[in-house]
Amino acid sequence: MKEEKKKTKQPRWSDLNLTNEKLIKMYHSMLLIRRFEERAAQEYGKGKIGGFCHLYIGQEAVGVGTIEALREDDYIYTSYRDHGQAIARGVPINESMAELFGKVTGISKGMGGSMHFYDIEKGFMGGWGIVGGHTPLAAGTAFATKYQGRDSVTICFLGEAATNQGVFQETLNMAELWKLPVIFICENNGYGMGTAISRAVAGDNLYEKAASYMMNRGAVNGMDVIEMYREISKAITIARTEFKPTFLEARTYRYRGHSMSDPGQYRTKEEIEEYKKLDPIETFGRELIEWNIVTEADLEKMDEEIKAEVLKAVEFADASPQPPLEMLYENVYA
Amino acid sequence: MQLSAFMRNNFFTEIMATITYIEAISKGLWEEMERDSSVFLIGEDIGVFGGAFKVTKGFLKHFGEERVIDTVLAETAIIGAATGAAVVGMRPVAEIQFSDFVTTAFSQLVNNTASIHYRWHLSCPMVVRLPSGAGIHGGPFHSRNPEAWFFHQPGFKIVAPSTPYDAKGLIKAAIRDNNPVLYFEHKRLYRHIKGEVPETEYLIEIGKGDIKREGNDISVITYGSMVHMALEAAEVLRSEHGVSVEVVDLRSLMPLDTELIFSSVRKTGKVLVAHEDNITGGIGGEISALISQHCFEYLDAPIQRLGSLDTPTPYSPPLEEFFLPNTKKVVAALIELAKY
Ligand SMILES: Cc1ncc(C[n+]2csc(CCOP(=O)(O)OP(=O)(O)O)c2C)c(N)n1
Numbered sequence: 001m002k003e004e005k006k007k008t009k010q011p012r013w014s015d016l017n018l019t020n021e022k023l024i025k026m027y028h029s030m031l032l033i034r035r036f037e038e039r040a041a042q043e044y045g046k047g048k049i050g051g052f053c054h055l056y057i058g059q060e061a062v063g064v065g066t067i068e069a070l071r072e073d074d075y076i077y078t079s080y081r082d083h084g085q086a087i088a089r090g091v092p093i094n095e096s097m098a099e100l101f102g103k104v105t106g107i108s109k110g111m112g113g114s115m116h117f118y119d120i121e122k123g124f125m126g127g128w129g130i131v132g133g134h135t136p137l138a139a140g141t142a143f144a145t146k147y148q149g150r151d152s153v154t155i156c157f158l159g160e161a162a163t164n165q166g167v168f169q170e171t172l173n174m175a176e177l178w179k180l181p182v183i184f185i186c187e188n189n190g191y192g193m194g195t196a197i198s199r200a201v202a203g204d205n206l207y208e209k210a211a212s213y214m215m216n217r218g219a220v221n222g223m224d225v226i227e228m229y230r231e232i233s234k235a236i237t238i239a240r241t242e243f244k245p246t247f248l249e250a251r252t253y254r255y256r257g258h259s260m261s262d263p264g265q266y267r268t269k270e271e272i273e274e275y276k277k278l279d280p281i282e283t284f285g286r287e288l289i290e291w292n293i294v295t296e297a298d299l300e301k302m303d304e305e306i307k308a309e310v311l312k313a314v315e316f317a318d319a320s321p322q323p324p325l326e327m328l329y330e331n332v333y334a
Numbered sequence: 335m336q337l338s339a340f341m342r343n344n345f346f347t348e349i350m351a352t353i354t355y356i357e358a359i360s361k362g363l364w365e366e367m368e369r370d371s372s373v374f375l376i377g378e379d380i381g382v383f384g385g386a387f388k389v390t391k392g393f394l395k396h397f398g399e400e401r402v403i404d405t406v407l408a409e410t411a412i413i414g415a416a417t418g419a420a421v422v423g424m425r426p427v428a429e430i431q432f433s434d435f436v437t438t439a440f441s442q443l444v445n446n447t448a449s450i451h452y453r454w455h456l457s458c459p460m461v462v463r464l465p466s467g468a469g470i471h472g473g474p475f476h477s478r479n480p481e482a483w484f485f486h487q488p489g490f491k492i493v494a495p496s497t498p499y500d501a502k503g504l505i506k507a508a509i510r511d512n513n514p515v516l517y518f519e520h521k522r523l524y525r526h527i528k529g530e531v532p533e534t535e536y537l538i539e540i541g542k543g544d545i546k547r548e549g550n551d552i553s554v555i556t557y558g559s560m561v562h563m564a565l566e567a568a569e570v571l572r573s574e575h576g577v578s579v580e581v582v583d584l585r586s587l588m589p590l591d592t593e594l595i596f597s598s599v600r601k602t603g604k605v606l607v608a609h610e611d612n613i614t615g616g617i618g619g620e621i622s623a624l625i626s627q628h629c630f631e632y633l634d635a636p637i638q639r640l641g642s643l644d645t646p647t648p649y650s651p652p653l654e655e656f657f658l659p660n661t662k663k664v665v666a667a668l669i670e671l672a673k674y
């Protein structure tokens with residue numbers, strides 16, 4: 001009895017070897033993504049950012065919980081909804097904002113824009129605009145690292161609607177058959193554009209799509225950065241030591257439209273409000289305060305600092321030059 | 335605009351409504367669905383969402399979900415299923431959200447769909463709507479003009495309207511055609527181009543081009559978004575250089591209206607072939623070859639071509655502008671031709 005009580009006095013992450021510093025970093029990373037994107041939305045409204053821009057707001061815990069569990073020599077692939085994972089991976093926000101602005105200082109030199117972030121130094125392999133099209137690339141990278149005798153893992157984020165692409169099933173089969181160190185993190189945010197998952201995927205549990213390959217699989221609360229970290233850590237160990245893939249369904253929600261031009265008539269305001277109560281940043285912040293890891297004032301100060309940093313990124317992007325015209329031809333061939 | 339006035343004077347005196355290019359496509363689809371219950375729509379987000387560009391807004395409510403089918407995100411299956419339905423008496427109209435994504439349905443289209451009639455003598459009356467084109471800062475995967483890939487594959491009819499009038503007449507003709515028709519609709523024209531369209535029913539014959547402006551000195555052979563640039567450039571050549579430019583809008587890319595092309599070239603003796611797709615391997619190469627073969631003795635200048643530059647589409651707005659053809663570039667090409 002006494003033992004039990006003592007146990008509950010422990011924070012729920014006590015089994016995870018997370019330092020206070022690391023916990024604060026996770027919070028910081030989520031907040032940085034949130035503020036970066038809120039600002040990006042404003043700049044889009046002002047016409048500073050063009051084309052298509054998909055925000056990650058609401059889903060931050062998935063990217064941060066996953067990426068915080070990685071090593072520097074691991075790789076990350078993701079879809080066009082890619083700002084969050086890039087920032088979580090430490091891709092600098094100045095260069096990220098500059099990419100949105102289409103400037104030459106951007107991480108893809110202004111050639112890719114919002115959907116095509118990329119930073120090889122950080123093992124951030126993009127940023128891909130064709131839904132599901134990046135999934136076999138992740139398998140290929142995992143194949144290569146295994147072949148090269150490295151114990152890196154490759155993470156492949158994808159939306160739940162992306163699992164409907166044939167290429168994704170082809171990739172799952174290959175990954176399990178070849179025992180590849182790749183982890184598929186399916187960000188189930190309930191919608192593919194305006195189509196609810198119930199109208200798009202047959203069957204109840206999305207993660208069971210991996211069942212026919214007998215792949216390691218499961219679902220995780222994607223609104224909870226600690227749960228993400230916990231489940232990913234298990235999958236990473238399996239990938240590094242046994243060279244086996246995992247398919248994880250992270251249940252999450254996007255607050256904003258599919259892209260900037262989506263009025264969102266396919267869902268109710270109440271539904272959005274319900275999910276906002278589970279907000280990954282707010283809930284985790286409260287927990288950090290409860291466990292005396294930070295104070296309310298600390299978090300407020302952090303928020304102010306982040307906002308200032310994001311503002312500087314906007315200034316950097318604004319002041320950066322356009323790519324020179326001759327750059328159009330420069331990179332068609334190696 | 336000038337174009338609609340031209341059409342009014344030349345083609346009809348009926349009651350007209352001024353509508354946008356996108357409204358013209360919607361109206362054409364709507365009328366055909368009302369007319370023929372074997373016509374149905376299939377595609378991603380076309381129902382509840384009303385389509386990524388809202389071409390099919392309001393269709394679900396009126397026609398119901400049996401005929402306005404929101405599919406899963408799976409282009410291969412959409413095209414394959416449309417083909418399977420078409421061969422047993424349906425007339426599916428499939429929407430590929432952006433023409434770039436047709437890549438994932440490539441095998442279905444070029445292997446299965448395109449060869450059905452040749453193998454079985456069975457008609458495959460389906461339409462694939464393909465919103466295409468750059469100029470909206472969509473970057474490399476949301477800006478393509480992939481018509482040439484399919485132009486190379488026998489078995490398709492291909493159309494690419496430039497005006498609301500043509501857009502409506504061609505979508506209706508495409509739906510009634512007994513072959514697979516690829517319908518390229520330019521995203522930038524959707525809300526930018528308005529024009530007059532008759533209230534009464536009309537069709538535009540697939541395979542027939544249209545002279546959008548008559549002229550005597552140079553022919554511009556073009557289609558889609560570039561028709562508008564060619565018309566603007568023609569006006570500049572007239573007013574600033576005293577050169578009379580004829581603008582031939584192909585409207586159909588397969589089959590090509592070679593008679594119209596040749597008669598225009600034989601009249602002017604100088605020709606610019608222009609399209610928004612990049613130059614190398616574009617349809618303009620084939621048209622140029624046909625002209626040189628059939629109109630050689632009429633030519634006073636080498637055939638000129640204009641298109642996007644041969645690179646992927648960059649996101650950067652100034653680079654995208656540099657990459658794309660525009661009115662200025664058409665003017666420059668025409669001035670060069672005029673010198674011969
Ligand atoms: C092959 C392909 N088809 C369609 C699209 C258009 N599109 C972009 S995102 C999207 C919905 C994807 O939903 P999901 O995979 O759940 O990811 P989410 O946007 O929710 O993050 C669609 C239909 C595309 N980019 N590529």
Ligand SMILES: [Mg+2]
Pocket residue numbers: 159160161187188189190191192193
């Ligand atoms: Mg989704």
